[in-house]
Amino acid sequence: MQIIYTDTLVVGAGLAGLRVAIASKERGLDTLVLSLIPAKRSHSAAAQGGMQASLGNTVKGMGDDEDVHFQDTVKGSDWGCDQTVARMFAHCAPKAVRELANWGVPWTRVTKGDREVIVNAEKVTIHEAAAAHGLINARDFGGTKKWRTCYTADGTGHSLLYAVDNKAISLGIPVHERMEALKIIHDGKRCHGVIARCLITGELRAYIAKSTTIATGGYGRIYEVSTNAIICEGIGQALALETGVATLGNMEAVQFHPTAIVPVGILTTEGCRGDGGLLRDKDGYRFMPDYEPEKKELASRDVVSRRMTEHMRKGKGVESPYGPHLWLDITLLGRKHIETNLREVKEICENFLGIDPAKDWIPVRPTQHYSMGGIRTTPTGESPQLSGLFSVGEAACWDMHGFNRLGGNSLAETVVGGMIIGKYVADFGEQHDLVVDTALINRFGKDLSDEIDQLVDGNGSENAFELKLTMQRIMMDYVGIFRNGVELQQAIDELSALLKRASNIGLKCKKRHANPELVEALRIRRMLKVALTVACGANARTESRGAHSREDFPQRNDKDWLNRTLSSWPDANALIPTLSYEPLDVMAMELPPGYRGYGVNNAIAHPDTEKREQQIADILAQLDADADRYVKQAAIMPFELPDALLPNNERLSDTLSSLVKTANVAGDK
Numbered sequence: 001m002q003i004i005y006t007d008t009l010v011v012g013a014g015l016a017g018l019r020v021a022i023a024s025k026e027r028g029l030d031t032l033v034l035s036l037i038p039a040k041r042s043h044s045a046a047a048q049g050g051m052q053a054s055l056g057n058t059v060k061g062m063g064d065d066e067d068v069h070f071q072d073t074v075k076g077s078d079w080g081c082d083q084t085v086a087r088m089f090a091h092c093a094p095k096a097v098r099e100l101a102n103w104g105v106p107w108t109r110v111t112k113g114d115r116e117v118i119v120n121a122e123k124v125t126i127h128e129a130a131a132a133h134g135l136i137n138a139r140d141f142g143g144t145k146k147w148r149t150c151y152t153a154d155g156t157g158h159s160l161l162y163a164v165d166n167k168a169i170s171l172g173i174p175v176h177e178r179m180e181a182l183k184i185i186h187d188g189k190r191c192h193g194v195i196a197r198c199l200i201t202g203e204l205r206a207y208i209a210k211s212t213t214i215a216t217g218g219y220g221r222i223y224e225v226s227t228n229a230i231i232c233e234g235i236g237q238a239l240a241l242e243t244g245v246a247t248l249g250n251m252e253a254v255q256f257h258p259t260a261i262v263p264v265g266i267l268t269t270e271g272c273r274g275d276g277g278l279l280r281d282k283d284g285y286r287f288m289p290d291y292e293p294e295k296k297e298l299a300s301r302d303v304v305s306r307r308m309t310e311h312m313r314k315g316k317g318v319e320s321p322y323g324p325h326l327w328l329d330i331t332l333l334g335r336k337h338i339e340t341n342l343r344e345v346k347e348i349c350e351n352f353l354g355i356d357p358a359k360d361w362i363p364v365r366p367t368q369h370y371s372m373g374g375i376r377t378t379p380t381g382e383s384p385q386l387s388g389l390f391s392v393g394e395a396a397c398w399d400m401h402g403f404n405r406l407g408g409n410s411l412a413e414t415v416v417g418g419m420i421i422g423k424y425v426a427d428f429g430e431q432h433d434l435v436v437d438t439a440l441i442n443r444f445g446k447d448l449s450d451e452i453d454q455l456v457d458g459n460g461s462e463n464a465f466e467l468k469l470t471m472q473r474i475m476m477d478y479v480g481i482f483r484n485g486v487e488l489q490q491a492i493d494e495l496s497a498l499l500k501r502a503s504n505i506g507l508k509c510k511k512r513h514a515n516p517e518l519v520e521a522l523r524i525r526r527m528l529k530v531a532l533t534v535a536c537g538a539n540a541r542t543e544s545r546g547a548h549s550r551e552d553f554p555q556r557n558d559k560d561w562l563n564r565t566l567s568s569w570p571d572a573n574a575l576i577p578t579l580s581y582e583p584l585d586v587m588a589m590e591l592p593p594g595y596r597g598y599g600v601n602n603a604i605a606h607p608d609t610e611k612r613e614q615q616i617a618d619i620l621a622q623l624d625a626d627a628d629r630y631v632k633q634a635a636i637m638p639f640e641l642p643d644a645l646l647p648n649n650e651r652l653s654d655t656l657s658s659l660v661k662t663a664n665v666a667g668d669k
């Protein structure tokens with residue numbers, strides 16, 4: 001087995017992985033990236049609508065800042081997130097957008113003067129300031145107080161990934177494509193790299209590094225219908241789980257996006273509703289204002305998906321051979337807007353539905369979309385259990401999304417998290433030596449080659465493809481938008497039985513090189529473990545929070561469940577994971593739990609909430625009357641960042657208000 005040494009190993013060449021690799025390489029560390037596919041085909045390229053950053057350039061974003069972005073994110077998470085991380089994130093998002101502009105992302109820009117937009121189904125004329133002309137624009141998205149989502153038409157992920165990958169290429173960062181990491185090498189305390197299998201030749205290779213960052217994306221494809229690319233199979237989470245030591249966080253937190261097209265499940269971006277699109281039922285009736293009078297179609301995704309499902313359950317869905325659906329109506333936006341700002345949606349509608357969205361309504365249904373859960377990390381991105389193991393992006397539970405992520409906060413997480421965690425990864429590389437224990441490397445290599453031998457040479461009778469399809473159906477049927485104890489237990493029983501059967505997989509094709517059946521067999525064993533962490537976490541959590549909605553426990557229960565689920569798999573032969581819980585400390589929160597401003601207001605309060613609210617009021621009362629918002633924030637909940645990222649962000653509104661102040665002072669004179 002060939003052994004390759006490097007300072008920084010990054011598994012995953014999507015936005016998150018590449019951004020970490022860039023930070024490491026810029027520090028002069030030897031850096032190497034692994035990927036299943038060419039970097040530019042990573043799933044990040046599929047992101048359409050945009051990324052959130054509180055630039056406040058457009059008139060509809062005026063007054064926006066890190067505080068508002070932070071509050072929207074915490075409420076979106078249904079108080080499940082790590083508020084310190086949400087702060088780090090909100091503070092750095094404007095920096096990341098500007099950095100990306102510098103790297104060549106052609107952000108859609110503000111044009112001064114009047115323009116017509118659709119707000120709440122009505123045409124409204126807004127006036128963009130002359131001073132904002134040419135600055136980065138933003139559109140409206142769900143669960144946000146301001147128009148904050150920066151975009152490049154509806155191909156944002158594509159432009160970001162091309163710019164970030166080109167930057168990585170310019171720095172000479174090698175990407176070893178078609179290499180699948182299948183085992184993390186570790187000694188129970190320290191991570192040393194991975195064993196990967198070449199998808200073309202079948203060769204096993206050890207990659208040994210000071211630090212290893214898992215940036216392998218989400219686990220959407222454990223579900224039958226998902227907006228995710230087919231490579232989003234949760235292998236990164238499984239790698240961590242199979243160490244028996246590292247933990248996964250909040251795996252039951254799975255997001256369903258309201259508007260994927262029926263039946264194939266391809267996404268139409270939230271930008272459709274952000275730009276003014278409406279949801280209609282079988283009678284053409286716009287039903288969301290009845291359920292969500294304030295935010296309507298633009299409540300957070302978990303809420304809109306539930307309301308849509310509720311409405312279909314009342315018989316208001318449009319019957320189709322593929323089950324009921326609802327309509328997304330963007331005709332009111334007009335052809336010009338669709339052809340400039342939503343052109344990918346237009347092509348999807350034409351190519352996969354044969355319809356023209358400027359004239360026809362789009363058949364949509366909530367569909368699995370995003371994994372809030374992932375490899376649990378500290379705010380510096382490192383596993384609390386395995387030193388040198390980092391994780392970032394959708395693969396991680398860093399945890400800025402809690403139980404529901406806001407649209408536009410995921411692309412932002414990849415590049416912001418990559419920017420921040422990349423610096424900590426680089427610090428780690430500078431402060432540690434490359435530790436090499438050849439016997440340990442060989443042991444992990446042998447484990448994987450034994451597993452392959454058993455599959456190829458054994459006489460098992462189970463079919464990997466059938467097992468996968470069955471798992472995906474179980475997840476869809478029993479671990480979906482609405483959950484209950486009976487179905488979740490059934491899911492656990494059936495998934496555990498599948499995991500047992502997976503130890504008896506037999507291959508029809510015995511080739512050891514490019515062999516999709518072997519690839520599938522290696523993955524399904526790991527995917528089943530990931531699926532079990534989702535089902536077991538969901539079954540144990542007897543409350544409803546964000547995207548985790550229990551019909552038998554409909555209230556958010558801050559008293560008993562204000563915590564993060566941790567899953568591990570200490571016994572390799574076990575058929576279910578081990579769960580434990582990490583409490584969220586209300587007394588350390590900047591924003592104590594409350595009502596989100598949308599969705600059902602039925603939470604069971606945490607006993608510390610009032611105490612913390614009073615404490616915050618006392619802290620603020622002790623500050624100078626003219627203390628600015630940064631001073632206030634730091635007094636309530638301090639957070640750390642690498643020095644280079646600490647400076648405050650500048651905004652047009654600051655410039656405008658200082659111009660106004662100057663004018664006033666001049667007037668005084």
Ligand SMILES: Cc1cc2nc3c(=O)[nH]c(=O)nc-3n(C[C@H](O)[C@H](O)[C@H](O)COP(=O)(O)OP(=O)(O)OC[C@H]3O[C@@H](n4cnc5c(N)ncnc54)[C@H](O)[C@@H]3O)c2cc1C
Pocket residue numbers: 011012013014015016017034035036037039042043044045046047048049050051052156157179180181182215216217218227228229231232235236267269369370392393394395407408409410411412414
């Ligand atoms: C259709 C769609 C539209 C979206 N639109 C938006 C949007 O508008 N705004 C927003 O904020 N978010 C959006 N999202 C979410 C967002 O795109 C993703 O969360 C984000 O891009 C994930 O990036 P990542 O770098 O973490 O992972 P990915 O981009 O998924 O990259 C994962 C990488 O890991 C590699 N990999 C995986 N497993 C292995 C392995 N075992 N060994 C080696 N390499 C491996 C892959 O090859 C790939 O390079 C959207 C998601 C979807 C599905």
